[in-house]
Amino acid sequence: MTKQLNIGMVGYGFMARAHSNAWANVSHFFETGYKPVLKAAAARNVSKLRHFADMWGYESVETDWKALIERRDIDAIDICVPNDMHAEIAIAAAKAGKMVLCEKPLARTEAEGLPMVEAVEKAGVANMVWYNYRRVPAVMLIKQMVEAGKLGKIFHYRAKFLQDWTISPDVPQGGAATWRLDVDAAGSGVTGDLLAHCLDTAIWINGSISTLTAMTETFIKERKHALTGEVQKVGIDDASAVLTRFQNGSLGTFESTRYARGHKAAYTLEINGEKGSLSWDLHDLNRVQYFNHGVEGAVRGWTNILVTDGDHPYLGKWWVPGLIIGYEHSFTHQVADFLYGLRDGKPAAPTFRDALETNRVCDAILASGKSGAWVTV
Numbered sequence: 001m002t003k004q005l006n007i008g009m010v011g012y013g014f015m016a017r018a019h020s021n022a023w024a025n026v027s028h029f030f031e032t033g034y035k036p037v038l039k040a041a042a043a044r045n046v047s048k049l050r051h052f053a054d055m056w057g058y059e060s061v062e063t064d065w066k067a068l069i070e071r072r073d074i075d076a077i078d079i080c081v082p083n084d085m086h087a088e089i090a091i092a093a094a095k096a097g098k099m100v101l102c103e104k105p106l107a108r109t110e111a112e113g114l115p116m117v118e119a120v121e122k123a124g125v126a127n128m129v130w131y132n133y134r135r136v137p138a139v140m141l142i143k144q145m146v147e148a149g150k151l152g153k154i155f156h157y158r159a160k161f162l163q164d165w166t167i168s169p170d171v172p173q174g175g176a177a178t179w180r181l182d183v184d185a186a187g188s189g190v191t192g193d194l195l196a197h198c199l200d201t202a203i204w205i206n207g208s209i210s211t212l213t214a215m216t217e218t219f220i221k222e223r224k225h226a227l228t229g230e231v232q233k234v235g236i237d238d239a240s241a242v243l244t245r246f247q248n249g250s251l252g253t254f255e256s257t258r259y260a261r262g263h264k265a266a267y268t269l270e271i272n273g274e275k276g277s278l279s280w281d282l283h284d285l286n287r288v289q290y291f292n293h294g295v296e297g298a299v300r301g302w303t304n305i306l307v308t309d310g311d312h313p314y315l316g317k318w319w320v321p322g323l324i325i326g327y328e329h330s331f332t333h334q335v336a337d338f339l340y341g342l343r344d345g346k347p348a349a350p351t352f353r354d355a356l357e358t359n360r361v362c363d364a365i366l367a368s369g370k371s372g373a374w375v376t377v
């Protein structure tokens with residue numbers, strides 16, 4: 001029998017829309033034994049909140065997230081608000097016995113994230129962090145190919161996440177639209193916002209990072225605050241470039257920036273091993289590029305695999321081979337895995353504890369960016 005799962009959404013912004021879409025459509029495609037219901041959404045601006053709730057079909061609204069958590073008809077709290085609010089909401093939700101799904105990064109720092117991990121584990125509630133790129137079928141295929149030994153011993157892991165939207169010194173910091181530039185709200189700049197995605201995928205595919213050294217830079221040192229109009233020092237990292245050693249002996253290079261003119265959300269990764277290489281580009285999200293050194297020399301070369309067949313991860317649940325899917329599907333897949341996890345009694349990754357490792361690496365990057373030293377993670 002299908003069970004109803006009542007969702008309480010906190011926020012109505014970018015991620016609240018991406019998640020609402022996933023909760024709303026997952027049971028049309030995946031038979032998990034659960035039917036999510038968009039029960040209530042919480043935010044402070046009631047007119048914007050009502051508009052969001054109407055658009056997505058939420059049954060009710062709350063103007064205080066605490067009231068949402070107190071409601072007995074809510075099973076799972078989905079946290080889609082700026083990073084400085086994750087810990088307080090997640091801990092309160094866990095104490096109230098709710099399942100908790102939290103946007104990434106789990107917290108602004110590892111120290112802030114640890115009590116969140118302890119709270120969900122103490123309460124014994126299902127929990128997950130939305131590192132959604134794991135659930136892009138092509139990225140999942142790369143994980144499966146590496147695990148199956150297709151690359152043999154791994155030598156290099158290389159990833160970048162590039163944007164260009166903060167180059168103008170006129171972009172303010174703080175406030176609703178630009179909280180990502182305010183270190184108090186975001187915790188860090190591109191390291192926690194963009195590189196965290198690259199690090200999560202890397203750790204998941206290639207294992208833990210043992211040591212690293214980083215360069216970080218804040219190109220624009222002062223910006224106006226969007227709410228007060230006051231010119232203030234900028235506390236975030238605008239760019240980070242990192243060298244790492246993984247525990248498996250491979251070397252990693254990572255880069256994230258909001259100053260790469262022309263790039264809007266350029267997440268790319270490449271892995272080089274003894275037997276072959278694999279690469280992926282978010283802007284060609286359905287393809288994996290594969291070089292198999294085992295192929296006879298005369299016809300050996302980079303192959304592009306269109307990841308749309310029924311035997312590719314998740315694709316059997318969608319359309320027919322050759323028909324592509326998009327960014328939003330990664331969230332639907334993540335919801336599906338969360339629900340399968342509930343059904344099977346197995347936590348869906350990344351759990352809060354899994355995601356804490358990415359926070360630890362981000363902290364090490366920011367510390368190394370300041371000191372210039374190699375840091376043991």
Ligand SMILES: NC(=O)c1ccc[n+]([C@@H]2O[C@H](COP(=O)([O-])OP(=O)(O)OC[C@H]3O[C@@H](n4cnc5c(N)ncnc54)[C@H](O)[C@@H]3O)[C@@H](O)[C@H]2O)c1
Nearest residue numbers: 011012013014015016043044080081082083103104105130
């Ligand atoms: N997984 C991903 O790829 C991805 C992408 C974007 C953002 N994120 C993460 O999602 C989270 C939200 O980012 P976003 O892009 O959706 O931000 P956003 O600015 O689009 O939305 C933030 C929401 O938080 C609400 N909010 C702010 N303060 C609040 C309060 N005190 N009470 C209730 N609501 C409040 C705002 O009204 C808004 O609805 C962040 O942690 C971010 O890092 C993840």
